[in-house]
Amino acid sequence: MMPYFWSDLIVKENGVEKLTQSLGRELLSLVQKEANSIWKPFYWKQLPLVWLGKNEILRERLLEFISDYSTLSSREEKLKHFKTCFFASPRNELFAILKFIFLLEKLPFLKNAPVFIIDSSVREASKHFIVGNSEREILKTVKKLEKEGASGNFDILGEEVLNEVKADANLKEYLSLLKITNVEVSLKPSALNYNLVRLRDVFRAGHCGVTIDIEQYNSRDLIFEMFKKVLDEDEFKDNKQAGIAFQTYLKDWEDSLIELLNWVKRRKSPIKIRLVKGAYWDSEVNNALKEGRPIPVFTKKRQTDLAFERACQLLMENHNIVRIAVASHNVRSVAKAMALANVLNIPKEEIEFQVLYGMGHPLMKGIVKMGYSVKVYVPVGELITGMSFLVRRIIENTSQGSFVFQSFGSKASVEELLKNPVEEV
Numbered sequence: 001m002m003p004y005f006w007s008d009l010i011v012k013e014n015g016v017e018k019l020t021q022s023l024g025r026e027l028l029s030l031v032q033k034e035a036n037s038i039w040k041p042f043y044w045k046q047l048p049l050v051w052l053g054k055n056e057i058l059r060e061r062l063l064e065f066i067s068d069y070s071t072l073s074s075r076e077e078k079l080k081h082f083k084t085c086f087f088a089s090p091r092n093e094l095f096a097i098l099k100f101i102f103l104l105e106k107l108p109f110l111k112n113a114p115v116f117i118i119d120s121s122v123r124e125a126s127k128h129f130i131v132g133n134s135e136r137e138i139l140k141t142v143k144k145l146e147k148e149g150a151s152g153n154f155d156i157l158g159e160e161v162l163n164e165v166k167a168d169a170n171l172k173e174y175l176s177l178l179k180i181t182n183v184e185v186s187l188k189p190s191a192l193n194y195n196l197v198r199l200r201d202v203f204r205a206g207h208c209g210v211t212i213d214i215e216q217y218n219s220r221d222l223i224f225e226m227f228k229k230v231l232d233e234d235e236f237k238d239n240k241q242a243g244i245a246f247q248t249y250l251k252d253w254e255d256s257l258i259e260l261l262n263w264v265k266r267r268k269s270p271i272k273i274r275l276v277k278g279a280y281w282d283s284e285v286n287n288a289l290k291e292g293r294p295i296p297v298f299t300k301k302r303q304t305d306l307a308f309e310r311a312c313q314l315l316m317e318n319h320n321i322v323r324i325a326v327a328s329h330n331v332r333s334v335a336k337a338m339a340l341a342n343v344l345n346i347p348k349e350e351i352e353f354q355v356l357y358g359m360g361h362p363l364m365k366g367i368v369k370m371g372y373s374v375k376v377y378v379p380v381g382e383l384i385t386g387m388s389f390l391v392r393r394i395i396e397n398t399s400q401g402s403f404v405f406q407s408f409g410s411k412a413s414v415e416e417l418l419k420n421p422v423e424e425v
């Protein structure tokens, strides 16, 4: 592996940190103005999540409830699961209200009321993060984003498919989505059951770009191999619209990113790299501990943040062969990317920022106001198939260490929010 020498001099001599601070303050004030306005829907949608983040017992119970909810179909199963999660001791903060809802069950004409209330509440919560899969809803979202100066990147929900029939159904949904409108899509290879034939079909149809999501660590290498194999084939070797996500919470991120860049150099056509921190932190840690193997991810949040900034620098220094998409809701991480691009003379239109639908709306508006392009990752699908996605978003919004919670929930100071991660690592 070729070693990579950090051009720390570039960073120090050009005052990147100073620029990061001033861009960060500008962006933070735009974001806070948007997010703290009681006249904007985001404020009201974020309130329950902030509250949940402050109530640890209820948060745990809710996550346990939602994780298994999609496997239940009968009324009896749902009620039993609900009672197991929410009525166990110690009592959660909503115990009295939830008990009251269950009293309705005793009245014959309101027998179905508790299940109805549970189903509707889960459905409403999911609408915050997921768009319905009808053509009308997708086109409405495309138009709405365009009106706000952004664009969309659509993902069909339904990961970890373990059978061919479901994988074929997912492929069909991708192909129909690509027929509805010319949009960029994101794809989880597990939704296609890691099948190369299906992957080629999506690349063939995705003229506006297909970005491959990275999932759990145990499938990471397989996904990179599949991606490289297809893009090295004659049919796709000149495809410049393909992209792949890259996670910086993995301890081996540096070797793995250099290997990816070396492959891009050999291939000669550029690709897009979507830089992310990684969405599976809790399960990566828990699974490794359970299986008695080394934990593959950093265990201090600031280590992941620092790796993100360094990876960002590495990608920008190679921007002749990769197009970078910076995907983060962390104003500090975004401001650092803006500062690096500025110092490395990369024009604004050559970097892209990405946010998740429902989570990053105020940030999207702020970045657009500062003259950069923003793509919103829009998950499309039905509630049942979107449960794992919903769980990851609830974790992110309610974790004490996450930027979103620190800025909206615990209202950390500007200095704390923009702190250089290098100081703590």
Ligand SMILES: Cc1cc2nc3c(=O)[nH]c(=O)nc-3n(C[C@H](O)[C@H](O)[C@H](O)COP(=O)(O)OP(=O)(O)OC[C@H]3O[C@@H](n4cnc5c(N)ncnc54)[C@H](O)[C@@H]3O)c2cc1C
Pocket: 212, 213, 214, 215, 245, 247, 249, 274, 276, 277, 278, 279, 280, 281, 297, 298, 299, 300, 301, 302, 303, 304, 327, 328, 329, 330, 333, 354, 355, 356, 376, 377, 396, 401, 402, 403, 404
């Ligand atoms: C458009 C878009 C696309 C995405 N696509 C993918 C994808 O394909 N694959 C994927 O895995 N994720 C993906 N994500 C999610 C992403 O990886 C992060 O989970 C999410 O964006 C939160 O990171 P942040 O920078 O926004 O927030 P921050 O609050 O700054 O960071 C939170 C992140 O820090 C890390 N972290 C938390 N606690 C610790 C700890 N104790 N030690 C070390 N690290 C910790 C975790 O990665 C956590 O998600 C995507 C995000 C966006 C916006």
